Amino acid sequence: MRYFPGACVLMSLIVFATFPIQADESQKFIQGSFEAILKSHKDKPLIVNFWSVTCPPCLVEMPLWKNLRLNSPEVNLVLVSTDKPEDVDRIEHVLNRYGLADATSWIFADPFKERLRYEIDKKWRGELPRTYFISRNGEKKAYSGMVEETVLQTWVKQEVGS
Amino acid sequence: MCRTFLYALFGVAASLLAGGCAGPEQQVEHQHSPTEGLAPEACLQDDALPSLLCAEVPTPFVDSKGQWWVVWAQRDHVYMATSSNLKEGFSSPLQITSKPLPVDKNGENRPKIIVAKNADIYVSFTTKGQRKYTGAVYFSRSIDGGKSFSEPMPITDEDASVSQRFDSLAVTPSGRIYLAWLDKREWFSAVRNDEPYRGISLYYTWSDNRGESFAVNTKSADHTCECCRTAMALDGEKPVIAWRHMFEPNIRDHAIMQLGEKKSLVRISEDRWAIDGCPHHGPALSITDTGDQHIVWYTDGEARSGLFYAYSGATKETFTAPFGFGNIENQASHPDVLSTGQSVFLTWKEFTGEASELYFMQSADGGQTWSTPLRIASSNGPADHPFLVVANGWVHASWSSMVEGWRSMRLAPVVENQKAGAV
Numbered sequence A: 001m002r003y004f005p006g007a008c009v010l011m012s013l014i015v016f017a018t019f020p021i022q023a024d025e026s027q028k029f030i031q032g033s034f035e036a037i038l039k040s041h042k043d044k045p046l047i048v049n050f051w052s053v054t055c056p057p058c059l060v061e062m063p064l065w066k067n068l069r070l071n072s073p074e075v076n077l078v079l080v081s082t083d084k085p086e087d088v089d090r091i092e093h094v095l096n097r098y099g100l101a102d103a104t105s106w107i108f109a110d111p112f113k114e115r116l117r118y119e120i121d122k123k124w125r126g127e128l129p130r131t132y133f134i135s136r137n138g139e140k141k142a143y144s145g146m147v148e149e150t151v152l153q154t155w156v157k158q159e160v161g162s
Numbered sequence B: 001m002c003r004t005f006l007y008a009l010f011g012v013a014a015s016l017l018a019g020g021c022a023g024p025e026q027q028v029e030h031q032h033s034p035t036e037g038l039a040p041e042a043c044l045q046d047d048a049l050p051s052l053l054c055a056e057v058p059t060p061f062v063d064s065k066g067q068w069w070v071v072w073a074q075r076d077h078v079y080m081a082t083s084s085n086l087k088e089g090f091s092s093p094l095q096i097t098s099k100p101l102p103v104d105k106n107g108e109n110r111p112k113i114i115v116a117k118n119a120d121i122y123v124s125f126t127t128k129g130q131r132k133y134t135g136a137v138y139f140s141r142s143i144d145g146g147k148s149f150s151e152p153m154p155i156t157d158e159d160a161s162v163s164q165r166f167d168s169l170a171v172t173p174s175g176r177i178y179l180a181w182l183d184k185r186e187w188f189s190a191v192r193n194d195e196p197y198r199g200i201s202l203y204y205t206w207s208d209n210r211g212e213s214f215a216v217n218t219k220s221a222d223h224t225c226e227c228c229r230t231a232m233a234l235d236g237e238k239p240v241i242a243w244r245h246m247f248e249p250n251i252r253d254h255a256i257m258q259l260g261e262k263k264s265l266v267r268i269s270e271d272r273w274a275i276d277g278c279p280h281h282g283p284a285l286s287i288t289d290t291g292d293q294h295i296v297w298y299t300d301g302e303a304r305s306g307l308f309y310a311y312s313g314a315t316k317e318t319f320t321a322p323f324g325f326g327n328i329e330n331q332a333s334h335p336d337v338l339s340t341g342q343s344v345f346l347t348w349k350e351f352t353g354e355a356s357e358l359y360f361m362q363s364a365d366g367g368q369t370w371s372t373p374l375r376i377a378s379s380n381g382p383a384d385h386p387f388l389v390v391a392n393g394w395v396h397a398s399w400s401s402m403v404e405g406w407r408s409m410r411l412a413p414v415v416e417n418q419k420a421g422a423v
Helices: A006-023 A033-040 A056-071 A085-097 A113-120 A149-160 B002-018 B185-192
Strands: A027-029 A046-051 A076-081 A104-108 A130-134 A140-144 B056-062 B068-074 B077-083 B112-115 B121-128 B135-142 B164-171 B177-183 B200-207 B218-224 B231-235 B238-244 B254-258 B284-287 B293-300 B305-311 B323-325 B333-340 B343-351 B356-363 B374-379 B387-391 B394-401 B405-413
Touching (some): A033 A113, A046 A056, A056 A076, A085 A104, B056 B387, B068 B112, B077 B121, B164 B231, B200 B238, B218 B238, B218 B254, B231 B284, B231 B293, B238 B284, B238 B293, B305 B333, B305 B343, B343 B387, B356 B405, B374 B394, B374 B405
Parallel strands (some): A046 A076
Antiparallel strands (some): A046 A130, B068 B077, B112 B121, B121 B135, B164 B177, B200 B218, B231 B238, B284 B293, B293 B305, B343 B356
């Protein structure tokens, strides 16, 4: 052991290798989270989809996101559930079921939902699903209701050129 | 190699135990709980006692004698309390549910209470179902003036319940109880047959024996929006319901009809809100003694966006041009309306970016001209949908917020001591 300075490196590797599983667990979406998400995906095409377990059209839309991840890995996808942290089991059940278990997932963790929405977009009045298309140059487009496949494909094409 | 791996594992364990070699930066941020400083400390405890301070989605009813009845959810139960004089406070809360139930408790889905002329008390609420987007509507009654309530019973007559949500409750002057809700049975059977079905359906039932039993579940309309509250009010003995409909192909505009009278369905306004999504934002309805229907709703349609008010013409086949109110920039939302004679009152909430605010305005000429909106309350935390009720000749607003709990505000006198409307 004494002659094994690589232990820390290895340990880090192991911990890093283990971490993604934990990172896939939903994170708490609070004030500042939207900004943090935008920042961490800066210069990459990003789609942020707000959804809820109480919104049937949101579920109908889920296969679209699954396909997006399969076919356009260059586009970053963030799913944000507007339910409550205590709904985590139902949320993860839905994500699992739609093959999105390892997608980046957040859950609203501030009961003052108006405050979260106001920070994300003053014009968003809470209808779901609500999707933001954020281009590499930071340009943001909002979309209420299920995103049509053609709308998505056009945007993806424009962003990744394929 | 194996040994190296074991060493490494050991190293990890040792390092972790010793708190040595730093691993990757911890991702977990130590944030204050978002409810910290918002909800009263007492309400955050697991064993918080039922109270109007900690009540979730408290909903009021005022009977013809001016007695207040408030029903609410708290954790897995439904409670009720009553007051004959708000200054003296409320009775001890009475638990209506005998066992814990996954009560649906949000602005759009909330327990409701109504007191009949014979002093019977009726309560309805929705529980979350096992499957996603499903639920069950329950009914309970007290025939001893609120001393005890019957075991809540599901209202469905299906062998295997599919889903009922967004219930509305009303009791007519002669004592018939109406319960209406949005039901998924048509949608599920269409799915089973691989057929398309737009939205879900509006169902209702009634009881002529003080809620001891209910008639067969009856469909009133096909193709409703799935996720917005319904609003029922009475035109004498006739139950009238307003809801967000789904006109072809996906236009979620509002409709109104007398329950069960298919020909009476009227589109309130051509807002043309085409959305394959959930507004989570249903209408409110009030009907005067002379049968005038007053309705408020939210839309983000092609034709208009924001909160709107309209009233029915003499034939009830058309509504006035929508009148917009509230500050759209401040998320004006979840309005309520109350009408009595020529007086019409509106309330709604807004969000300033920091605080929730409650607004009020009134019309003395049946909804033709309106007062300036008045800000009547504010809260630094999240707030519930507001309601208007008449008690002892005064219009009151009922509003609940996380910081302050439930409160009522006396706002304006009404000309006559009007009966309270349906909830």
